[in-house]
Amino acid sequence: MQEARFRDNFWSTDLTSTVGYDSIIQHLNDGRKNCKEFEDFLKERAIIEEKYGKELINLSKKKPCGQTELNTLKRSLDVFKQQIDNVGQGHIQLAQTLREEAKKMEEFREKQKLHRKKIELIMEAIHKTRNLQFKKTMEAKRLYEQRCRDKDEAEQAVHRNANMVTQKQQEKLFLKLAQTKSSLEDSDRSYQQSVTTLEKIREEWQKEHVKACEFFETQECERINYFRNALWLHVNQLSQDCVQNDEKYEEIRKSLELCSIEKDIDFFVNSRKTGSLAPAPVVYENYYNTQRNPTPVRSPAPMPISRRPPLPTPASASGEPDYATVDGYSLIHH
Secondary structure, three states: OOOOOHHHHOOOOOOOOOHHHHHHHHHHHHHHHHHHHHHHHHHHHHHHHHHHHHHHHHHHHHOOOOOOOOHHHHHHHHHHHHHHHHHHHHHHHHHHHHHHHHHHHHHHHHHHHHHHHHHHHHHHHHHHHHHHHHHHHHHHHHHHHHHHHHHHHHHHHHHHOOOOOOHHHHHHHHHHHHHHHHHHHHHHHHHHHHHHHHHHHHHHHHHHHHHHHHHHHHHHHHHHHHHHHHHHHHHHHHHHHHHHHHHHHHHHHHHHHOOOHHHHHHHHHHHHOOOOOOOOOOOOOOHHHHHHOOOOOOOOOOOOOOOOOOOOOOOOOOOOOEEEEEOOEEEEEO
């Protein structure tokens, strides 16, 4: 199958038409617009990645997450928060990479625009020259055709009035015929010169048009290739970011594999233990028995409670108060 080329497919039968050239230029402008849109997409994605990265870093540093855990699980949580911080840093780095790629796209786009401008200026100038010469040629043709009609009318007048007019009138008719023939010859030469000049301009324009088509086709191939590679690279960067993030998450998984329930329990017990003796049983104490024997008996086996014998009745001397006892209590009588 024959490859389609710009130089073979963007012509018009109208010499002054630029429909083919305009179609190419429109396509190239659309291509530049598409590159700009992708460039803006990368910039917006960079903003999102940077914001997400900063939010992750703030989250890992400021938000409590198992801060009172101990031993191996604490170490796993420390690894977890550190790796989340690293993931955030990775997104910030990705944002910077995307900005650099957007800058490269912008430079490529502007470089193509600059090179295209040179060709466009050449084509604009030759289009203007071609159209102006075509207009002059058509005017010369119109004048030439008018002079032909004038000469034909003058010849017809001479033949038509050959035997009907005076000698002087015939001389006027012949003079007019001679003048029209002279004007015809001048207009014919001018018309032929214009056609010759137009043909030279047409050939020059045609060569420049072919060169422009080839240049624009080369640029479009470069643009598509660059755009495709930029997309490919962008996707690879996103994939690489995912791989790197998974490596960070793998560090968390590895730390969790070292997390030991038994070690954490032992660590907690040994570092926070408060004693191995439980409190003694609380025994029943009779209020009245406690009053009679203020020293509590701690023996688990109940001991028989001895009763104190009654105190002897003291002898009262004369003038002293009388004493008496009631159930072991002394009373003073006045």
